[in-house]
Amino acid sequence: MADTADLLKTPLYDLHVELGARMVEFAGYAMPVQYPAGIMTEHLHTRESAGLFDVSHMGQARVTGDESALEALITADLSALGAGEQKYTLLLNAEGGIMDDLMVSRPFGADGGIFAVVNAGTKGKDFAHMRAAFGGKAQLHELSDRALLALQGPKAADVFTGLVPDAAKLVFMQAGVFTLDGVEIYASRSGYTGEDGFEISVPADEAAHIARLLLADERVKPIGLGARDSLRLEAGLCLYGHDMDEDRTPVEASLTWAIAKVRRERADFPGAAKILKQIADGAGQKRVGIKPHDKSPAREGAEIVHEGEVVGVVTSGGFGPSYGAPVAMGYVRADLAKPGTPLELMVRGKARTAEVASLPFAPHRFHRG
Amino acid sequence: MTTRFTKDHEWVRLEGDIAVIGITQYATEQLGDVISVELPDVGKSYKKGDEIAVVDSVKTAAEVYAPVSGEVIEINDGIEDAPQTVNDEPLGGGWFAKLKITDKSELDGLMDDAAYAQHIA
Structure with a gap:
């Protein structure tokens, strides 16, 4: 086992060790790369049944105040993001390079602000960049007291709605606040595997309890970062820092679809001049x-x-x-x-x-x- | 015939003048599920320590070095079609190649069971 003593730990660290995970360093965290079943079996299980992933190393934040301050940094049309909706979007630097890819959603109703989930390796930089750019117009509340789980696979919905019946109303890229065994959770119907499934934000001190509840269902197995990577690669989904970075624009990364039409018309996103020229002339x-x-x-x-x-x-x-x-x-x-x-x-x-x-x-x- | 081990987790077993080679159980556990193996050509000669094969697992690619010098006289092409055999039976059906050994004394520098067990502990 790699020496993980100096690394950050997610609230599920002890559970991973108990489940026999091989722990490795990822973005400064000790994370499970695989459990005893192995990457191949974990991957296939997720595609056939349901897999539970610990993604608590990712950055979670709530943005309140003037949302135009957030919108100016990304490629989404936040005015078109209704209550209970979720969008995949890109955080761009002034040259149109991709600083990160992230999910934004409105699980807290129309006036509850934006819930954002960013990558683990970039979260410190992302949040500093946002706070500096907001200049007090909007507020970024980092939710470091929350863990994040993903339940993915064709049986994820049966398992999850068995515990959270209200979540059955969610379709792909919708989000809301629910109660699971008395615990308030934010859940969205989305993921990083190409399968149906949910991403579930839970209070850190309830994370192990909720993970155990989900794992108690025999259809659910724990899945490590190794299978997470092979699942997302088969699904054609980008891994930040590998398939895109600050030296790539959304056009080069084949992510032009993530730039909202109205934002292209207004040409008001970072690096718009360069990116719109690439859209017109090709990269x-x-x-x-x-x-x-x-x-x-x-x-x-x-x-x-x-x-x-x-x-x-x-x-x-x-x-x-x-x-x-x-x-x-x-x-x-x-x-x-x-x-x-x-x-x-x-x-x-x-x-x-x-x-x-x-x-x-x-x-x-x-x-x- | 006893089996000897290298510090890089290959094994070699002498059968007369023929050295059968493969990778250890420990190596397969570190690699995870093996998904392809590139074996040497029959007739080609290798010196001890030369790269003789490559194993790809779901996680990574790893070079396999010749534990002794010799000419390849047979390869286990069954593991090219069923690479999982390397995980299932690393010291048995998952062997890689047979070499006509050049110098049996090269075996003396390799580890026996007890020494290898200590090496991976």
Whole structure:
């Protein structure tokens, strides 16, 4: 086991150890990379039944006050975000580079402000950036006294609504405040696996109790970060710091859809001039799915070659247990982004054939109602 | 015939002049589920310590080094089709290759069961 003594711990640390997890460092936290079942089994279980993930290392905050101060930093149209709705959005720097991707929702009703969930590795920077930019117009309340769980998979809804009947009304990208065994929770119907499921914010001191309640259902197994990564990669979802970062714009990252139409018309998001020009004229590079042809995965950092020329780099790569073959994502020259385009991936000094593949590798199975 | 181990978690078992090689149980536990194995070509010779194979697991890729010098006379291509065998039977059906050993004295520098158990403890 890695030495995790100096790392931050989530409220579920003791439970992970009790369940036999292998703990590793991730974003300064001691996190379970896998349980005894192993990544492959955990991945397939999530796609077949329901998996419980501890994502308490992520940053949770509530933003109140003048929401236009938050909107100015991101790509969403917050005036169109109704009570009980959730949106995926991007935090951009002044040059249009992606500082983070985040979920914003309105679980507390029309006047209760915005609930934001940001990535673990970026939360300190994100929240400092927001507070500085808000200049007192809006208030950011970091909810560090809350844990975050994700329950994902085709049986997640049956399990969760058994405990929280009111949550049955939620469809994909809706959120609300509910009660689970007497505990107030914020739940949204969303996730990071491509499956139906919920993300559940709970008070830190109730997290282990609620996790145990969910795990008491035999359909639910604990799932580590290893399977979380292979699940999201098959679902074609980006991992911040790998598939996108401050050097990539939403257009390059194939996330133009996350820029609300009205924000494009108003050209009032950070880096709008550069990004709108890329939308009109195209960007030099584009994020695509990549299907290696042989059995060896191409890992992050592998060079992508086309007709003898380096045209990009793999940013996520591994084996897709549900897909049954290696899967990858990466950036290629924009004229090579069409599915079926032949590529070569440099793995251990050898060129291996591959092709651009449409995303996702595993079909999304969200509950759209 | 006894099995010897390297500090990099390969094993080697001598059968006459033939050295059967593979990776240890400990190695497979560290790697997690094995999803592909690249084996050497039959007829190729390796020196002790040369990279002779590559194992890809769901987590990572790991090089396998020749525990002794010799020429590859047979490979276990069954594990290319069923890589899970490496996890299930690392010291049995999950063997990697057979080498015609060049110098049996190379085995002397490797660990026996007890020494290897201490090495991974």
